[in-house]
Amino acid sequence: MGRSPCCDQDAGVKKGPWTPEEDKLLVDYIKDNGHGSWRCLPKLAGLNRCGKSCRLRWTNYLRPDIKRGRFTDEEEKLIIHLHSILGNKWSSIATKLPGRTDNEIKNYWNTHLRKKLLSMGIDPVTHRPRTDLNLLAGIPNLLAAAQTATCWDINALRLQADAAKYQLLQGLLRALATTPVAPSVDLMALLAATNGGASVSQPAGVNQQGTRPAQYDGLLNLPALTSVPAATLPAMSSFSGLLSSFGAGDGLSSTELGHSGASGSNMTAAMAPPLVAAKECNDGGTSTPCEDTPASSPFEGLENLNLDDEFSSDSWKDLLEQMSWLNNPNDQQQLM
DNA sequence: AACCGAAGCAACCGCCCACGA
DNA sequence: ATCGTGGGCGGTTGCTTCGGT
Incomplete structure (x- = not known):
């Protein structure tokens, strides 16, 4: 079925901004007669407009119950x-x-x-932390805002900070999941540490070095931040606490952390991009290994990460510093 | 004062679906 | 079941305003 014209195309109907006179004609007519058929309305109301244009003008601007002004x-x-x-x-x-x-x-x-x-580091489409790692560049601004915040909505600032930490950890886990080089940081130890020191049972099939932990692929598919009631945010004092806070929705539940066997992800070791070992610089046609490429995992000594800590704490400083090399387009491509 | 780019917003475009003939 | 139409909807355009240089 072809598209039908919304109005008489060759009638030379007026387009563009409405004049006060046109508005008055439209309002007066609808007040007296109702809008009825929008197609017939312009003629009956004495307007040289397409019916669709009249409907839009009425529903968006002239209706008496329209509330104007700033959004609260x-x-x-x-x-x-x-x-x-x-x-x-x-x-x-x-x-x-x-x-x-x-x-x-x-x-x-x-x-x-x-x-x-x-x-705030949140993807407006998915309402999840942005995955492009551009957030790293925004962290100095976040820190500055935290220093000078006076009338800033403290919940928004907290959400922003949590989103930043969440994003960094997601990037960390993504890198851990894709690097072909066994990371020197023990993933399980890291999870345990970010869980406030509580031990986390190791899923079957994961070696102690945490190489290619396919079971953690679920971590790369985290839930919407903006759906989390603000009241739960202060409770997210650790990485696993953060995850469990989101667990009620479409996110990862605490039980999934210990889930053995295949996860819902279809990411496999063979598909995983070679992140570190094959990281190369494009220096104008010839690809050569980057001199600043970490020889092994860039994430060392991060066992004491805690979401309650400020970015200025040593553990977060270390993470920021050690992840900074990821903050360029080439590396981001590798992580996508 | 003039220019220019960014931001904001009203209005339009065209696809889609429900409904009636 | 098919087709024509009206109306709703999301996406996009283009004009106006504003702020910086």
Whole structure:
């Protein structure tokens, strides 16, 4: 079935911004008669506009119940939360915000909220930590914001910091999962350490060196941050605590940490990109091994990581420093 | 003051689906 | 079951405003 024209194409209907006179004609007509058939409305109302244009003008701007003005913090939070659940279903989101139109919400999302989430290190599409590791470049700003925050929403700042740590750990685990070189840091020890020292039972089939821990592939598919109630964030004092906080949703449950056998991931050792050993510099046509390429795992001595620690703590400083070499496009490609 | 690029937003485009003939 | 139509929807465009140089 072909697309039908929305209006009489050769009638020379007016396009572009509406004038106050046109608005008045439309409002007066609908007040007296209702809109009825939008296609017939322009003619009956004395407007040289396409019916669709009239409908849009009415529903988005002239309806008496439209609420204008800035979005409140509560509305912002609700939009972000609903978007994490519904995606770009603007009309569905709009039904939960009385007086706001889908178009207004969509525009506000694209111009404000999307950027806000990006600046917090959260992917606005998936509501999960960004996977491009660009976050590393934003950490100095985050630290600066934390120093000077006065009226900043402290929950937003905490979420931002948690997202940054979450992202770094995700990058770390991704690297551990893909490196062909046995990392010198014991993954299980790291998990145990980030669990506040509690021991974590080792899944069957994982060697002590943690090489290619396919069972951990689930860690690379983490849940939406923005769906987490702010009240649970302070409880995320460790990496495993963070994971379990998200476990109620589509994320990794605590039991999955100890799950043996095949996980849901289809990533295999054969598919894993050679991250470290084959890391090469493109120096203008000839590929040569990078001199600054770590000979083994770049993640050493990180057993004491704790999500409650500030970025300025030694363990986080070490991680940031040791992961900084990942913060270039070539390496990011390897990690995707 | 003039220019330019970025940001914001109103409006349009075109695809899709429900519904009735 | 098929087709035509109306209307809803998400994506995109382009104009206006603003801030920096």
